[in-house]
Amino acid sequence: MKLRELALISSGINERRNPQGTIYYIGASDFVAPSLLNKLIKPSIMPSEKLEKHFLTKQDVIVLGKGHNGFVGHTIVDDSKPMVASSSFMVLRDFHVKVLPKYIAWYINLESTQQELRSYSRGTALPSINRTILGDLEIKIPPLKIQKQIIEIDELKKQESKLTTQLDQLKTIQLELLLKNKIKNYEQ
Template structure:
């Protein structure tokens, strides 16, 4: 079965950090463990009108598309919001209950 039949797959964004950012920009280095974001994480990118369509929503799954061996996947629970994934991630949206029965 193709992954596209189990979830919608979108890529993360490549944005520049900004000291007055209002949106969390999740990168691999922001994770203490696969399932835990750094508690001291601060918003680091500026919002703009089209960014909202890239906001992570509860139930999205972040999977590394490249690098950082050992990272499994991260189930987003809106711990930090609004948030977007960096380009190192693929974001799985509307994941089938066949894959994640607890949603």
């Protein structure tokens, strides 16, 4: 099915930042990993009635529409803070009952899907896609049980990658300490 048949697609908004703001304005650089917002971001736009309909809710998927690093999809997993997506993103919400938002984000983030989106992108200086291009994306929809399994496997793979990185960092520290100790012993 085409993505536009599976979810409502809207654009993020363009707002002026304000240090006294109380609303979080999510930009591309605010993610440290897919679906993982930087914990240090601060609210940066002022509240207004027009913003309320743009507040991100749990299970919304935001897709980066511009950039050289691909058109990454992020699932909103925490809506405890009032957040809106910047105009760099497209927002997917109101998903069809036979599809899980995290599955859609996973599917969008597949390298084969990213290649397809890049082939349809416009612009050479800054590749971009629009709602039409994203909406025309053909998504294969397995049964919900299979979607859940795919999401679980993907989460385990991400967890493994994180642990592997941490282990590598610890090994580097351990080696550094060992070698420094060897130098210290040599100097004596």
